[in-house]
Amino acid sequence: MSDTITISYEVPANDFTRAGEASSSIKSKLKKMGVDPQIVRKVAIAMYEGEINMVIHATGGKIDVTISPEEIEMILVDHGPGIEDIDLAMQAGYSTAPDNIRTLGFGAGMGLPNMKKYTDELRIESKLGVGTTVIMKVKME
Amino acid sequence: MIIEDIMEILGAKFIVGEEWKNKEVHTACGSDMMSDVLAFMKDQSVLLTGLCNPQVIRTAEMMDIVCVVFVRGKLPDESMIEMAKEKEIAILTTGHRMFSACGLLYEKGLRGGPTYRE
Ligand SMILES: Nc1ncnc2c1ncn2[C@@H]1O[C@H](COP(=O)(O)OP(=O)(O)OP(=O)(O)O)[C@@H](O)[C@H]1O
Ligand SMILES: [Mg+2]
Numbered sequence: 001m002s003d004t005i006t007i008s009y010e011v012p013a014n015d016f017t018r019a020g021e022a023s024s025s026i027k028s029k030l031k032k033m034g035v036d037p038q039i040v041r042k043v044a045i046a047m048y049e050g051e052i053n054m055v056i057h058a059t060g061g062k063i064d065v066t067i068s069p070e071e072i073e074m075i076l077v078d079h080g081p082g083i084e085d086i087d088l089a090m091q092a093g094y095s096t097a098p099d100n101i102r103t104l105g106f107g108a109g110m111g112l113p114n115m116k117k118y119t120d121e122l123r124i125e126s127k128l129g130v131g132t133t134v135i136m137k138v139k140m141e
Numbered sequence: 142m143i144i145e146d147i148m149e150i151l152g153a154k155f156i157v158g159e160e161w162k163n164k165e166v167h168t169a170c171g172s173d174m175m176s177d178v179l180a181f182m183k184d185q186s187v188l189l190t191g192l193c194n195p196q197v198i199r200t201a202e203m204m205d206i207v208c209v210v211f212v213r214g215k216l217p218d219e220s221m222i223e224m225a226k227e228k229e230i231a232i233l234t235t236g237h238r239m240f241s242a243c244g245l246l247y248e249k250g251l252r253g254g255p256t257y258r259e
Contacts, residue, residue, distance in 0.1 A: 017220070020199035027203065037205070044203040045179050052175075052196070102174075105192040105200075110176035117180070 004068040011051055011078075013060035016104060022063050023048035030067070035140070042118040043072050043138050049111040050076045050134050056101050057081070058132065071120075072138045079131040086124050090116065142166055142251060144208050144231050147187060150245050151235040153210060157222055158231030164207050169251050171243045175200045181254050189242050193217060198224045206230060212239045 007029070009022035027044040031037070047063070054061045058080020066073045083089045090112050097107025116122045121137040145162040148155065155162070170181050171189040178188060178200055187208040188201055193215040201209050202224075208231040211217065217225070217232055225232050235242055 017195050020196065020203075024199065024202060041182065041203070041205055045182070048199065048203045049176065049179060104194060105173060105175040105190075105196055108174040108176045110174070110180055114176060114179050118182075 004066060006064055006066045009063045009065075011054050011060040011063060013055070013058075015060075016055060019052050019055040020048055023051050026065050030072070033067070035072075039072070039138060039140060043074070046115045046118045046136050046138070047074050047076075049115050050074065050136070052106060053111055053134075054078045054080070056097060056106055061131075070140055072140070074134075074136045076134040076136075077131065078133075082128040082130055082132055083124070083126040084128055086126060089124075142249065144187075144233075146249070147208065147210065147246065147251075148233055150249050151210065151233070151237055151242055153233040153235035156211075156217060156232040156234055157225045158208070158229070161207070161229065161231045164231070166207060166251070168254055169243070169246055170253060171239055173239075179204065183254050187246075187251075189239060189246075191215060191239055193221075195221050195224060197221070198228070198230060201225075201230050202228045208233060210235060210242065212237055212242045 061078030
């Protein structure tokens, strides 16, 4: 693997059942490319948490995944409500998810902490009323 | 233990993957909150849950979980069954509640991961 490729996904709004399809697709692509299974799993989990957040907290969005020999970069862009206090949102257990989301198995406030845990770099840019951009990188080594 | 042991210990029934009954299981995790499950990364694990929607199978897929056990007699729908077959994830269903199901497996030597650290 010597080239750098970018794969883009549209994440549909309000479709909880389909949430995760982009992460599933990346996971099988990386596996086929022969990427180390531990790295594949880290990328899959981090992206899945981000993808779910786009669906439950925003109105879907777009994900670009760039795979290079050195690292895998995921850029998740949504035009949802934005995050008021990113430091607070990063705290384990902090969640604004309503009860109906909790009955679906999400809203433990563990998504962002997991994204941090499984990536080598996590950057969040967010503006209230404009949207959120999450950039994550996982090194190949 | 192997998936078949879990089936026997829990008096469970295979919904998907009887052909994978000899796969090894090393650790277990029990939760109805998927991000709690996603915080736990271990090889060859089994997930026990009372939650029954497609994201349970997606979560198992992301984590390379080999077997999902639905407690309290929960039954997956057709789309979940299809997804599990495609991703080669075995599905069991048991009438036991979460606490008892976890306890029965623990008693037979299955363990969870280490204490959670941020
Ligand atoms: N894309 C987003 N747009 C708007 N708000 C977000 C977004 N992602 C996260 N948040 C905010 O940050 C909080 C914490 O996110 P995190 O993923 O850690 O937890 P959660 O999604 O609420 O629950 P869990 O991930 O455990 O299911 C959310 O409750 C929400 O308020
Ligand atoms: Mg989340």
